[in-house]
Amino acid sequence: MRDETDELTYTEVGATDGDMPAGYHRFTLRRPIGRGRALFERAGAEIMAYRMQKGTGIFHIADTPTAEVGTSLAVRLGVGPFAIEAPCRVVYLLRETNRLGFAYGTLPGHPEIGEELFAVEYDPTDDTVYGLVKAFSRPGAWYVRLGGPAVRLLQRIIAGRYIAALPTTA
Known part of the structure; x- marks a missing residue:
């Protein structure tokens, strides 16, 4: 695990909760996963326990059992000896009436x-629950730059798998 003093590699901290910055590849994936406040609460708890990452098989390690601001964690991208450990830090939590996550x-x-x-x-107007993945990124390593559109x-694809890993019933 990385040292807690490691600095984030970007300055636009928190920008996924609003207008995402220029100069990055940006995307948002929002899909319905079911209905009801109970599903919303359950899915929110699962997200906070890294269910999206665990459900896709990329979760490696975290300092805390549930997401907290400042938690260091790592995901593993790739297969076997070709896997790369990707260190991250939780930068904010969403704990709102109709939005939960980190x-x-x-x-x-x-x-x-x-x-x-x-x-x-959670959309209270029609009781629909949505999974959401929103990101901005740019290459940080030569091989990501080389991979370009792929x-x-x-x-x-991974964002779709993150949402598919969420529960669909309460």
Whole structure:
């Protein structure tokens, strides 16, 4: 695990909770996962326990069992000897009436530079619960730069898997 004094690799901390900054690849994926306040609460608790990362098989380690501001964590990207450990730090939590989740930002050694939000949203007008992944990033390593559009496609595929890892019933 990285030293707690490691600085984030970008300055736009928290920007996934508003207008994302220029100069980055940006995307938002929001999909319905079911209905009801109970599902919203359950999915929110699962997100805070890193269910999205664990459900895709990329979760490696975290300093805390649930997301807290300042938690250092790492995901493993790739397979076997070709896997890369990607260190991150939780930069903010969403604990609102109709939004729950957290965002993490990249630390030195991560192949990308940026931030990613993992959340669930509840729409009280029709009782729908949505999974949400929102991110901005740019290459932090030569091989990500070389991967270009393939890397961005892979990010979108993984974002879909993050949402698919959420519960769909209360």
